[in-house]
Every structure is written in structure tokens, then in C-alpha cells.
Amino acid sequence: MLIDKPLLMRKKIIATSWHPGGTNAILPVIKRLKENRDIEVITIAYQYSENILRKGGVDYKTIKDYGLSDVSVSSMEKILQQESPHLILTGTSSQDENNKDVIEQTIILAAKKKGIKSLAVLDFWGSYSLRFNDIYTGEKFKFLPDKIAIMDKYAEKDMLEEGFDKNRLVITGNPHFDSLESKARNFTAEQRKEIRKEIGMKNSLDTGILVFYAANAWKKGREEMGYWDLDNIRLINEVLYDLPDTEKKHTSLVVKLHPRTPQQDQEEITDYITNHSKEKITLVTNIDPQELILATDLTLTSFSTLGIEAVYLRKPCISTQPGLKGEDYLAILTKNNIIPGGYKEEDCKALIKKAVTDKNFREKELLEQASGFRTDGKATERVTKLIYDMLS
Numbered sequence: 001m002l003i004d005k006p007l008l009m010r011k012k013i014i015a016t017s018w019h020p021g022g023t024n025a026i027l028p029v030i031k032r033l034k035e036n037r038d039i040e041v042i043t044i045a046y047q048y049s050e051n052i053l054r055k056g057g058v059d060y061k062t063i064k065d066y067g068l069s070d071v072s073v074s075s076m077e078k079i080l081q082q083e084s085p086h087l088i089l090t091g092t093s094s095q096d097e098n099n100k101d102v103i104e105q106t107i108i109l110a111a112k113k114k115g116i117k118s119l120a121v122l123d124f125w126g127s128y129s130l131r132f133n134d135i136y137t138g139e140k141f142k143f144l145p146d147k148i149a150i151m152d153k154y155a156e157k158d159m160l161e162e163g164f165d166k167n168r169l170v171i172t173g174n175p176h177f178d179s180l181e182s183k184a185r186n187f188t189a190e191q192r193k194e195i196r197k198e199i200g201m202k203n204s205l206d207t208g209i210l211v212f213y214a215a216n217a218w219k220k221g222r223e224e225m226g227y228w229d230l231d232n233i234r235l236i237n238e239v240l241y242d243l244p245d246t247e248k249k250h251t252s253l254v255v256k257l258h259p260r261t262p263q264q265d266q267e268e269i270t271d272y273i274t275n276h277s278k279e280k281i282t283l284v285t286n287i288d289p290q291e292l293i294l295a296t297d298l299t300l301t302s303f304s305t306l307g308i309e310a311v312y313l314r315k316p317c318i319s320t321q322p323g324l325k326g327e328d329y330l331a332i333l334t335k336n337n338i339i340p341g342g343y344k345e346e347d348c349k350a351l352i353k354k355a356v357t358d359k360n361f362r363e364k365e366l367l368e369q370a371s372g373f374r375t376d377g378k379a380t381e382r383v384t385k386l387i388y389d390m391l392s
Contacts, residue, residue, distance in 0.1 A: 013085055014079070014089070018091075025121045029383045033387070051259075072101050075106070087117045088116060090121070092132075117147075121175070121383060124329075126158075140163070147168055150172065151171070173379030181377065195292070201254065207250065214301040217232070217302040218261060220262065225326050233253075234272070239349050255273070255281060255282070256292060298316050307330050318341070318342070322344060
């Protein structure tokens with residue numbers, strides 16, 4: 001006879017994230033933990049994470065449920081005082097000019113003050129220190145948790161070079177990537193047809209070439225980066241219009257903006273598509289980006305995590321970063337020659353044109369180039385084990 005453990009014996013975890021990528025990274029772990037009777041999981045959603053958790057079927061609270069209106073350290077201390085958790089599980093994010101208080105950071109700092117263990121799950125290669133530094137005071141590693149679950153040895157090498165303590169780093173993989181290869185295997189021709197129908201570009205409905213641009217480069221960073229999403233959209237549009245007539249009439253572009261895209265950026269991009277290229281470009285909002293990758297013929301992005309996902313989904317991908325001035329945040333793929341990257345406008349255009357017009361390059365060479373970059377699908381299992389180890 002199976003007997004539930006008394007509530008007082010159960011370990012309690014608070015899981016939270018604000019950043020979409022961080023939320024996706026811990027979502028499979030939250031689900032796995034909720035299957036176990038010896039752990040109670042309290043999930044706290046904040047802004048961007050609410051929709052992801054809702055779609056993921058995870059019950060959650062918000063700061064309003066605690067009578068709070070902000071995510072300051074003092075507010076997080078009140079939550080910890082009320083819940084008395086044994087461990088904090090977070091994704092990762094960083095401050096910017098509009099957000100001094102980031103829930104992943106403030107709850108870790110509050111946990112430190114109360115002697116509660118914390119674990120952050122990394123979702124992407126790059127900006128490692130930035131996620132744990134206080135950019136307002138300049139204090140390095142102010143928001144560092146007890147342990148950080150990281151993707152692989154590429155991340156570990158870079159993080160050690162940035163000064164992270166190796167004892168805090170545990171290679172687990174990103175749980176968000178666990179199901180991608182099986183999702184690709186099980187994706188049917190009928191699903192592809194239905195999604196392309198939902199996208200609505202009739203000239204690419206069946207046999208035409210449908211290109212997907214995964215946007216995530218905002219205009220406010222253009223001076224530092226050298227480009228932003230609309231620069232890429234214009235560039236792709238020019239390539240499509242310069243194609244030979246036989247290819248041009250059967251090629252379209254579908255764009256999906258990042259959930260955190262500023263409103264002004266959204267309006268400017270929408271205005272461009274509406275007034276200049278609505279017959280060749282469509283902007284979608286409610287279609288799952290992984291399904292867009294699987295249903296289209298080519299994924300283009302600057303440095304979105306969706307570039308990683310495209311590779312794991314075994315679909316062709318190219319990084320377009322015209323006029324790049326700063327760091328290539330997709331270097332895990334481009335610098336390791338897993339996918340091609342363009343850093344000048346002419347190089348980007350040449351890569352896109354070749355991928356659209358050369359079926360062998362698109363469907364064979366690009367896939368062979370990326371064939372060594374794989375996930376074993378066990379990251380959720382490893383992060384869950386790490387949590388149990390930290391609770392023991």
C-alpha cells in the first residue's frame with residue numbers, strides 16, 4: 001500500500017523565471033518534480049513567463065497573490081518568509097535600463113540572506129556574467145546562486161574564462177531541448193500542411209519555399225550591434241524580390257517577433273510589412289515557433305535560441321547579422337562551423353539566395369554541416385537529480 005508522506009516531511013521548492021528562455025528551460029523540470037510526491041513545487045510566474053506556464057499546463061501564483069506589486073529583494077524576502085522553501089529554482093535573466101529588479105536575481109539574493117539554497121538553469125550560450133552581475137552598482141556575481149546547471153563544455157570553458165567557480169557549474173544540458181529530436185521525428189506531412197495553411201502565404205502553400213525569420217534584435221541595440229530586426233527583414237525581402245521569376249513567385253517569408261520585442265519595434269516592423277511587402281511577408285503571433293521551424297523550409301535568425309532549436313530539429317538554419325559590431329551571440333553555432341553566419345550585408349544576401357535557390361545546399365549540405373550538434377534528451381533528468389542532490 002502506497003502512503004503519501006506527511007506534508008511536513010516534504011521538501012518545498014519555489015520555481016520562478018521572468019525571461020522566456022529561462023522559463024522554457026525550467027518548465028520540464030517543474031513538470032517532472034510535480035510528478036513526485038516527496039516534493040512540493042510552488043511556481044511563481046511574472047510577466048512573460050505567465051503565458052508559457054499557462055500553455056505548459058503548470059499551475060502558478062503571481063506576486064499579486066502575495067499582496068506584492070514588485071519583485072524587489074524585500075518583496076522576495078516576504079515570499080520566502082511565507083513559503084519557507086528548501087530550494088529556489090530559477091531560469092536566468094539580466095538587468096537592463098528599464099529593469100533594475102529581475103525576479104531571477106532578486107529571489108536568489110533574498111535566498112542567500114535567508115540561507116536557502118538556489119539553483120539557476122542556463123538556457124543559452126553567452127552573456128554569462130551579465131546574468132549574475134549588478135549592472136547598476138558594478139558588483140560582479142552579486143546574484144550568483146549555489147549551483148548553475150549549464151548546457152555543455154563549450155559553456156563551461158567560456159564561463160571559467162569569465163571567472164566563474166568551477167564547483168558551481170554542473171553540465172546538464174538545457175531541459176527545453178530534450179524533446180526536440182522526437183518532435184521532429186513525429187512531425188507529419190499533414191501537420192506541415194496545416195501550419196502552412198495557417199500562415200496563409202498561398203504562393204508557398206504546398207511546393208513553394210517558405211522562409212522563417214525568428215526575430216530578436218531590437219532597435220535600441222542597433223548602434224551597439226550594427227543592425228536590428230527590420231534591417232534583416234528588409235535584407236531578406238530584397239533577396240526574395242531579386243530572385244528569378246520562377247523562384248520569386250513561389251517564395252515567401254514568415255516573421256515571428258520575440259515575446260519581449262518593444263512595442264515601438266513591433267509597430268515599425270508591422271508598418272513596413274503592411275506598406276511594402278505584404279504580398280511576400282507575413283507576421284504571425286500565435287503559431288508555436290518550433291512548429292514554424294518544422295513547417296517552413298529555412299530558418300533565419302540573428303542570435304535567437306530558435307537557431308539552436310532549428311539545428312536540434314534537424315532543419316536548415318543560417319545566422320544573418322549584417323554589419324555586426326559587437327559579440328556574435330550565436331557563436332556556439334557559427335564559430336564552431338555548425339551553421340553558416342553572414343556578418344556583411346552582401347554575405348547575408350548570398351547565403352540566403354543560395355539556400356533558397358539551391359535545394360541540395362538547403363536540404364543536404366546545411367543539414368550535414370550541423371549533424372554533429374545533438375542532444376541526448378536527458379537534461380531534465382540531470383537537473384532533477386541535481387535538485388535532489390542539493391536537497392539531501
